[in-house]
Amino acid sequence: MVSVSAPDRSGGSTVGAGLRAFAAAVLLAGALTACNDDSPPDRRPGDGAALEVKLVSGTDGLDAQERSKVQNSVTDVLSRYVVEGFLGDYPREDFVQSFDSFTSGAARGAARDIDLLTGARFAESEGVRATKLLAQISCLTDDDDVLGATAHVDFAFEVSDGKAAPRTVSLRGRLMLEEDDGDWSVFGYDVVRDDAERADS
Numbered sequence: 001m002v003s004v005s006a007p008d009r010s011g012g013s014t015v016g017a018g019l020r021a022f023a024a025a026v027l028l029a030g031a032l033t034a035c036n037d038d039s040p041p042d043r044r045p046g047d048g049a050a051l052e053v054k055l056v057s058g059t060d061g062l063d064a065q066e067r068s069k070v071q072n073s074v075t076d077v078l079s080r081y082v083v084e085g086f087l088g089d090y091p092r093e094d095f096v097q098s099f100d101s102f103t104s105g106a107a108r109g110a111a112r113d114i115d116l117l118t119g120a121r122f123a124e125s126e127g128v129r130a131t132k133l134l135a136q137i138s139c140l141t142d143d144d145d146v147l148g149a150t151a152h153v154d155f156a157f158e159v160s161d162g163k164a165a166p167r168t169v170s171l172r173g174r175l176m177l178e179e180d181d182g183d184w185s186v187f188g189y190d191v192v193r194d195d196a197e198r199a200d201s
Helices: 064-086 104-112
Strands: 002-005 052-057 127-142 143-162 167-180 183-195
Touching: 052 064, 064 127, 064 143, 064 167, 064 183, 104 183
Parallel strands: 052 127
Antiparallel strands: 002 183, 127 143, 143 167, 167 183
């Protein structure tokens, strides 16, 4: 199990500073299944489990339209990350596009952590299938304006190498997002990666 944290935008070593004002209370809202019409056709979250997004806090002051807008925008970012980072045809080589929805600073750090944030570690496998894609979203708001969001993610995948039963890979933790002129992007991450060892038959 490996923990990975991105530096925050001020150059510190911990990423949580950007959104520490989030409320601690978590109120589960109805599950919203993500769909992203802009996902590349060859790597979409439909390869196994669907991406499920729950708005859990920080949206009480928003109307239904604004909540839907935030949910859809954040879902698009997470969907692109999962699709480009883990799914698709294997063997494959290109994982850098996973960070297209990251800020430039976060993308530089993520490129250094590419083996932990994407499927690059098992690039030569025969296939990857999502078994769990859950994201709980907490929003930071000022009156009616949404300033940012934290996605508490719990992702799991099955990796097949053709030699034995698929092994499980999980990614859990936080992806921190910000909004700028309607565009959302990931500016930081604090995640734990767990690659279960494959037991030889």
